[in-house]
Amino acid sequence: MNENLHERARQLLAQSVVEGLSPADETWLREHLAACSSCVQEAAATQNVLRALRAVPVSLPRDLAARTQLRVRLRAQQTSPAANGSFWLWAVTAASWLLGVFSAPLVWRGFAWLGANFGVPKLALQFGFVLWWTVPPLLAAAIILHQKALTAEWSNKN
Amino acid sequence: MSTPAFTLTVAPQPLLFAGIMTDDTNALATGLRQRDPDLLDRLIEQYQQRLYRYLLFLTGNPSLAEDLFQETWIRVLERGSQYNGKSKFESWLFAIARNLVIDASRRKKMSSLEDLGDPDSNMPYDPPDERASSVLQMLVSRENDESVQLSLLKIPPYYREVLLLRFSEDLGLEEISAVMATPISTVKSRLYRGLAALKTAMTDGAA
Numbered sequence: 001m002n003e004n005l006h007e008r009a010r011q012l013l014a015q016s017v018v019e020g021l022s023p024a025d026e027t028w029l030r031e032h033l034a035a036c037s038s039c040v041q042e043a044a045a046t047q048n049v050l051r052a053l054r055a056v057p058v059s060l061p062r063d064l065a066a067r068t069q070l071r072v073r074l075r076a077q078q079t080s081p082a083a084n085g086s087f088w089l090w091a092v093t094a095a096s097w098l099l100g101v102f103s104a105p106l107v108w109r110g111f112a113w114l115g116a117n118f119g120v121p122k123l124a125l126q127f128g129f130v131l132w133w134t135v136p137p138l139l140a141a142a143i144i145l146h147q148k149a150l151t152a153e154w155s156n157k158n
Numbered sequence: 159m160s161t162p163a164f165t166l167t168v169a170p171q172p173l174l175f176a177g178i179m180t181d182d183t184n185a186l187a188t189g190l191r192q193r194d195p196d197l198l199d200r201l202i203e204q205y206q207q208r209l210y211r212y213l214l215f216l217t218g219n220p221s222l223a224e225d226l227f228q229e230t231w232i233r234v235l236e237r238g239s240q241y242n243g244k245s246k247f248e249s250w251l252f253a254i255a256r257n258l259v260i261d262a263s264r265r266k267k268m269s270s271l272e273d274l275g276d277p278d279s280n281m282p283y284d285p286p287d288e289r290a291s292s293v294l295q296m297l298v299s300r301e302n303d304e305s306v307q308l309s310l311l312k313i314p315p316y317y318r319e320v321l322l323l324r325f326s327e328d329l330g331l332e333e334i335s336a337v338m339a340t341p342i343s344t345v346k347s348r349l350y351r352g353l354a355a356l357k358t359a360m361t362d363g364a365a
Contacts, residue, residue, distance in 0.1 A: 017214050018324070018349045019331065050355055053325035056307050058211040061224050065206045068228045069199045076193055079236070 005122040183243040191239030309359035317352030
């Protein structure tokens with residue numbers, strides 16, 4: 001038999017397992033294999049390789065899944081918003097802001113009383129009133145940003 | 159001469175976990191975005207054999223494979239929101255693992271897995287050292303005396319990887335291309351050459 005035919009058969013055998021064959025090529029290959037013992041051996045060798053590759057068994061390290069699950073859960077806890085405190089920080093900030101809104105009339109009266117009784121300049125009182133509103137959220141934002149930076153640094157290290 | 163018992167097709171193997179088909183990638187993506195710990199537990203259980211085997215044969219180092227296995231799942235937790243559900247989960251998982259192997263090889267200069275990226279370079283393949291191979295052999299089941307598994311260790315890692323992804327993990331050509339971030343034509347070329355290299359290694363081993 002022509003050597004080119006064997007070479008084509010070998011190429012088609014490889015192609016059949018890598019990317020599949022057209023119906024015409026598959027028919028040609030089957031007919032060739034029916035008449036060629038050396039290519040049948042080649043086909044058997046290919047199938048032997050594939051069979052072994054599909055069943056490459058490996059012994060897993062002891063408790064690998066359990067240890068990984070534990071590590072993943074720990075990391076999830078460490079990096080969750082509730083665990084790193086930002087959830088409660090946001091909650092306290094929101095409560096503080098609401099308190100500020102509802103206590104504003106009282107605070108304004110308090111500042112007015114200070115101005116009337118101690119002669120504090122109006123500009124100083126207005127500045128104090130602005131600080132009363134802005135310091136808590138600015139402080140909270142600074143803490144959150146600092147925490148995020150620490151978390152990112154910790155993640156990069158690990 | 160009689161017609162040989164010869165099949166040309168690969169039967170797909172469906173995988174199940176806790177009632178959710180792995181094909182349900184949208185449900186998976188949602189769970190990963192929510193960092194669902196129970197989902198992650200199930201995924202770790204389901205993919206432990208495949209992922210560890212992939213890492214073990216890629217690195218040739220059981221201890222490193224174990225570290226990278228755990229690191230891969232940490233990445234899955236932290237980057238779960240990046241999985242969009244449009245591709246198979248295992249493709250995404252293996253891509254993460256592969257990147258970690260490459261990072262580790264850059265750090266530790268192991269038997270250069272950087273060569274995974276360029277099999278056509280003129281750099282000769284440096285097989286794993288004897289000690290690493292023997293440790294690996296202990297972990298590989300000896301049920302197949304023909305030791306195809308051991309022959310796998312004799313071929314370059316860029317062929318070993320693509321053969322494992324195609325025939326052990328049943329990934330399609332496009333999925334392998336996504337895992338390796340290489341064109342499909344490169345994947346095909348490595349598969350052809352890898353099969354030939356493995357057959358030669360088996361023949362040499364049997365001789």
